[in-house]
Amino acid sequence: MADDWATQFTEETLAKVDAFIAAHPEYTRRGVEQPGQGATNRVIFARRGGELVVLKVFCEVERKERECFGLRHWRDTGLVPEVIWEDSATLLVMTYVPGVYLSRSREDDGEAIWRAGCRETGRAIGALTQVPLDAADREAFESQFYRDTPTLVAYLGRILSLGRSINDRDPDFRGDYWRASLDFIEAELPRILAQPAVLYHQDVGNLHVQHGSFMGFFDLEMCRVGCAAMQLGSALGFDEHFDDGGAAGWPPFREGWETATERPLGTADLRAAWAARLLLEWRVISRYLSYDGISGTGYPWASPADPVRCRTSLEAIENMIGVERR
Numbered sequence: 001m002a003d004d005w006a007t008q009f010t011e012e013t014l015a016k017v018d019a020f021i022a023a024h025p026e027y028t029r030r031g032v033e034q035p036g037q038g039a040t041n042r043v044i045f046a047r048r049g050g051e052l053v054v055l056k057v058f059c060e061v062e063r064k065e066r067e068c069f070g071l072r073h074w075r076d077t078g079l080v081p082e083v084i085w086e087d088s089a090t091l092l093v094m095t096y097v098p099g100v101y102l103s104r105s106r107e108d109d110g111e112a113i114w115r116a117g118c119r120e121t122g123r124a125i126g127a128l129t130q131v132p133l134d135a136a137d138r139e140a141f142e143s144q145f146y147r148d149t150p151t152l153v154a155y156l157g158r159i160l161s162l163g164r165s166i167n168d169r170d171p172d173f174r175g176d177y178w179r180a181s182l183d184f185i186e187a188e189l190p191r192i193l194a195q196p197a198v199l200y201h202q203d204v205g206n207l208h209v210q211h212g213s214f215m216g217f218f219d220l221e222m223c224r225v226g227c228a229a230m231q232l233g234s235a236l237g238f239d240e241h242f243d244d245g246g247a248a249g250w251p252p253f254r255e256g257w258e259t260a261t262e263r264p265l266g267t268a269d270l271r272a273a274w275a276a277r278l279l280l281e282w283r284v285i286s287r288y289l290s291y292d293g294i295s296g297t298g299y300p301w302a303s304p305a306d307p308v309r310c311r312t313s314l315e316a317i318e319n320m321i322g323v324e325r326r
Contacts, residue, residue, distance in 0.1 A: 006039070013042035013057040016091055020055065021046065024085075027053070039301070041221070045096070052096040053084060054218075061089050063221040066145055068092065070220035073199050074131055079124050080217050097216035099208030102238070109211060111248070116212030118249045122256025124214045125204055125235050129228040130260065133198050141199070141225055149289065152225050153193060156279055160185055162292055163282040169293030172307040173285060181278050181314070188275035191268065195227035202226075202280075204234045226276075229269070232257065233276025236317050250320050267323075274323040281310055 021027045029046040037043065041063065044055045058064040064086075071094070074080045085093035099105075102121055106114035133141075142150045149155040163182050166173050206219040224230075238249070258264050265273075283289065285305040291298030298304075 009059060010037070010042060013044065016057055016088075017044045017046075017055050020088075020091060020093075027055075041219075048084075052098075054081065054094050054096050056092045056094070058090045058092070058221065062145060064090055064092055066223055067219075067221040069141060069145075070199060070201065070223040073133070073137070074128060074217075074220075077127055077131060079127060079214070080220065097208045097218050099210035099213075099215035101205075102207065102209055105209050105212075113212040115248065115252045117209035117214070119252035119256040120212065120214040121207060121209060122235075122253035122258075123260045124207070124217070124256075125201075125231060126257040126260030128201060128204075128217075129198050129231050131198065132196075133225065137199075138197055138225055146224065152197065152227070152230075155224065156189060156192065158289055159279050159282050159286060160189070162286040162289060166282075166285060166291065166293035172304070173293075177311065182282070185275045185278050185282075188272055191272045192227060192229050192276060195229055195272070197225055198227055198231070199223055200226035200231040200234065202230075202234055204231065205238060228261070229272035230276045230279075232265075232269075232273035233278075233280055236273060236277040236321070237280065237313075270321050270323050274318065274321060277317060278314065281314060285310065 017029065021029065027046045027048050029044060032045045032047055032052070034045055035043055040059045042057045042059075044057070046053055046055055056064075056067075058067070068083065068086055071080050071083050075082070081094040081097055083092065083094050085091075100108060102114070102117055105117045109117075146155070149158050160182065163178075163185070167178050167182060168174070200223065201217055201220060202222045202224055203219055204217070207217045208215040235253070238253075254265060286292070287298040287302035287304070290302065291304075
């Protein structure tokens with residue numbers, strides 16, 4: 001998005017937050033250190049009494065509604081922020097999730113505590129998949145959000161179709177390796193679609209740990225209807241966490257996942273999750289379902305994917321979980 005948009009949206013955000021604080025004088029942002037900002041939504045930290053809280057202004061109404069859906073859906077798990085105030089189309093006030101990102105924990109706390117954090121993160125992500133999504137909630141979600149690809153079948157089918165087109169047309173993603181990844185996805189797609197539907201946190205790396213304990217997820221606005229394989233596949237993108245060939249972070253993460261789901265991850269589970277990871281990689285390669293391999297297509301704000309980086313990351317994950325694409 002353009003820099004002038006970002007500047008204008010930041011100004012609008014501060015005006016909206018200050019208007020809220022003026023109407024709710026128990027809140028203040030005076031003297032509160034503020035976080036860095038992403039490319040879309042804006043997050044402002046404030047205090048209410050002695051409590052740090054988050055005021056989040058969304059760039060789109062639909063993003064806020066999806067986040068609220070996720071917060072309500074997973075509320076009873078204790079793994080997501082609590083909603084304090086949401087009586088606005090784009091402003092949401094919620095509790096703050098303390099701690100640091102998992103990769104930062106390794107730097108701050110050392111190897112042993114970081115591994116404990118990996119295990120507790122695996123347990124927490126696995127727990128998300130244990131919250132049932134009943135037929136009425138699924139229908140409500142899929143009828144309201146992601147109008148171009150509202151259902152899981154449509155979404156995954158669109159990614160695969162665009163991947164085939166890119167493989168045919170884009171020289172950076174042509175060749176046997178990328179074609180084989182699409183063939184593997186197509187073979188595993190029935191297994192993914194046969195799993196029970198759950199809500200899944202697609203940007204699941206947005207989480208905090210603190211001294212080996214899991215503290216909570218945040219930024220749920222990109223949640224979708226999926227399945228356990230899609231949730232695990234999204235977590236397999238933690239290439240900055242599961243490094244060293246997976247020797248350090250993956251085993252405790254897997255242990256935590258299996259504890260939460262109360263079943264071991266078998267070969268079929270890992271193949272489905274690996275196919276889901278590949279689908280999510282092709283989602284990025286397709287510039288979030290806007291690029292079909294023809295020059296000039298694709299969202300202007302979505303940069304072309306780096307084929308070397310993509311392949312290096314994927315090969316590391318494939319070796320880590322021990323899946324063979326046959």
